[in-house]
Amino acid sequence: MLTRLYIDNFRCFEKFEWKPGRKQLILGRNGTGKTSLMWVIQALVEVAAHGERVDKWFRFDQRTRWLDQSQMTFELDALVRDRSYSYCLTLALEGTPPHMAVSREELTGAGAQLLFEEGSLTARSAGGRPVTLKMDPSRTTLATAGDEAFAAFRGWLGGISCWHPIPELMGSRADAPEDAIRVDLSNFVGWYWSLVKKYAADENAAFLNDLRESLSGFDQLVLKEAGGGAKILYAAFRRNAQSHTIPFSELSDGQKYLICFYAIAHFVIAEGGTVIVDEPDNFISLSEIQPWLNRIEEMADDHKGQVILISHHPEILNQWAPSYGVQFIREGAGPVRVEKFKGDPESPLSAAELVARGWDLD
Amino acid sequence: MRENYARAVGAYRARAKKASTALIVVIDADMGDVERRTRQLREALPGDPRRGDEAIVHFIPRRHVETWILHLTGEQVDETSDYHHRDVDSLIPDAAANFHQWSTTPPADCLHSITAALQEAARLG
Numbered sequence: 001m002l003t004r005l006y007i008d009n010f011r012c013f014e015k016f017e018w019k020p021g022r023k024q025l026i027l028g029r030n031g032t033g034k035t036s037l038m039w040v041i042q043a044l045v046e047v048a049a050h051g052e053r054v055d056k057w058f059r060f061d062q063r064t065r066w067l068d069q070s071q072m073t074f075e076l077d078a079l080v081r082d083r084s085y086s087y088c089l090t091l092a093l094e095g096t097p098p099h100m101a102v103s104r105e106e107l108t109g110a111g112a113q114l115l116f117e118e119g120s121l122t123a124r125s126a127g128g129r130p131v132t133l134k135m136d137p138s139r140t141t142l143a144t145a146g147d148e149a150f151a152a153f154r155g156w157l158g159g160i161s162c163w164h165p166i167p168e169l170m171g172s173r174a175d176a177p178e179d180a181i182r183v184d185l186s187n188f189v190g191w192y193w194s195l196v197k198k199y200a201a202d203e204n205a206a207f208l209n210d211l212r213e214s215l216s217g218f219d220q221l222v223l224k225e226a227g228g229g230a231k232i233l234y235a236a237f238r239r240n241a242q243s244h245t246i247p248f249s250e251l252s253d254g255q256k257y258l259i260c261f262y263a264i265a266h267f268v269i270a271e272g273g274t275v276i277v278d279e280p281d282n283f284i285s286l287s288e289i290q291p292w293l294n295r296i297e298e299m300a301d302d303h304k305g306q307v308i309l310i311s312h313h314p315e316i317l318n319q320w321a322p323s324y325g326v327q328f329i330r331e332g333a334g335p336v337r338v339e340k341f342k343g344d345p346e347s348p349l350s351a352a353e354l355v356a357r358g359w360d361l362d
Numbered sequence: 363m364r365e366n367y368a369r370a371v372g373a374y375r376a377r378a379k380k381a382s383t384a385l386i387v388v389i390d391a392d393m394g395d396v397e398r399r400t401r402q403l404r405e406a407l408p409g410d411p412r413r414g415d416e417a418i419v420h421f422i423p424r425r426h427v428e429t430w431i432l433h434l435t436g437e438q439v440d441e442t443s444d445y446h447h448r449d450v451d452s453l454i455p456d457a458a459a460n461f462h463q464w465s466t467t468p469p470a471d472c473l474h475s476i477t478a479a480l481q482e483a484a485r486l487g
Contacts, residue, residue, distance in 0.1 A: 344377065346379075347372065347373050347376035362381050
C-alpha cells in the first residue's frame with residue numbers, strides 16, 4: 001500500500017507530503033489539487049512501472065508557477081508484501097525544445113538499491129555487487145530493472161488503479177481479454193473477460209452474488225461469442241421466472257457503475273491492490289452507496305488492499321470522513337497542504353453538515 | 363421544530379467555543395402569537411435555556427414573513443390576515459435594508475412581531 005507521497009514543484013504542490021491510510025477519503029474544495037494528485041499518481045505509474053517516456057506525462061509548464069525551480073521531485077513510499085520501499089524520482093528541465101527528463105532516480109527496499117544519477121545507473125541487489133550502466137534519461141530505469149526486489153515494487157506500482165469512470169464509453173464488445181483496465185473503465189468488457197479466465201469460479205460467484213443483492217432482478221453476466229474471436233457481454237435479468245439478456249452497453253449508467261465497482265472490490269482490492277476512485281457516487285443512488293462502501297471496506301481490511309476515495313457525497317462523508325478523512329486545503333492560489341479531517345465531536349451536526357457550512361476547517 | 367431547534371442550538375454552542383458564531387432562527391407565528399412560539403422554543407431546551415450572552419436570535423414573523431416584507435416596504439398590513447400568496451420576492455432587498463435601518467430607528471406604527479425581532483437582533487452585537 002501507498003504509505004507516503006511527496007511532491008515538489010508540480011502545479012499546486014510545493015513540498016507537499018501526504019501519508020494515506022489503508023482507507024482514505026480525500027475532501028477539499030474545488031481547486032485544492034485532488035484531481036491533480038490522482039493525475040500525478042497515474043503519471044508515476046505510467047513512467048515508473050510501464051516505461052512510458054517521461055516527457056509524455058510530465059511537461060515543463062506543469063512546474064509550480066510561483067517557484068523558480070527547474071526540478072520536479074516525486075517521492076513514493078510503499079509497503080509491498082510486508083516490505084518497505086522508498087522511491088524518489090527527480091525530473092529536470094532540459095534541452096531544446098524544453099522538456100522534462102530524469103535527473104535522479106532511487107529505489108531502496110528489500111535490501112536492494114537502484115540509483116540513477118548523472119547519466120549512470122547503479123543497481124545493487126540484496127547482498128550482491130553493484131552494477132553500473134549508462135541509461136537513457138528520457139525513461140525511468142525502474143521500469144526495466146530486472147531484480148526481483150525491484151519487480152515486486154514495480155508490480156505493485158503498476159497495479160495502482162486510478163479511476164474516473166465514464167459510463168457512456170463502456171461498450172459491450174471486446175476483441176480480446178485485457179489485463180489492464182483503463183482510467184475511464186471503457187474497456188471493462190475485455191478486462192472482465194480476462195478476470196473470468198484468471199479467477200476461480202467461486203470468486204466470480206461472490207462478485208455476482210453482490211450484484212444480485214444490489215441490482216434489482218439481476219441474475220448473471222454472460223460473455224457470448226461474437227465471431228472473429230470477439231465476445232459481447234450481456235447482463236441477464238429475471239422477471240416473472242423468465243430471463244432477459246441486455247447488452248452491457250444498454251444498461252443504465254448507474255447499473256454499469258455498480259457492476260464495475262463491485263468488480264473493483266472483488267478483483268482489485270481483494271488482491272491487495274491500491275485503488276483510487278474520483279467521485280464514485282456520480283451515478284449511484286443513495287441506497288446503493290452504503291452497501292458498496294461496506295463491501296470495499298471489508299475487502300480492504302481482509303485482503304490488505306487500499307482504497308482512496310475522492311468525494312463530496314454526504315453519505316460517503318458521513319461514513320468515512322470521521323475515521324478516514326483528510327482535507328486538502330489551499331489558501332488563495334498558494335500551495336496545497338493536507339490535514340486530517342477534524343470534525344467536531346461536540347457538535348450534533350454530521351460530517352457532511354459541517355462541510356456544507358464550511359465549519360470543517362475551524 | 364423542537365428537535366431541529368435543539369439540534370441547531372447544540373451545533374451553535376459547539377462551534378461558538380472556537381469561532382464567532384450566530385444562530386438566527388426564523389419561524390412564522392402563524393395563527394398564534396410571538397409569545398407562544400417563544401415559549402415553544404424555550405421548552406425545546408429543557409434544563410439548558412438560551413442564555414443572555416448567546417447570539418441565538420429568534421425572528422418570529424406574525425402572521426408570516428410575507429406580512430413583514432409588505433410592512434417593511436410601506437404597505438398597510440395587520441398581523442392576522444393571510445398574505446401567504448402575495449408575490450413578495452422583488453420586495454425582499456428593500457425590506458431587508460429597512461429592517462436594518464429600523465433596528466436603530468423603528469417607526470411608531472411598527473408591527474409588534476417586528477419590534478420583538480428588532481430587540482432580538484441586539485443579541486448579534
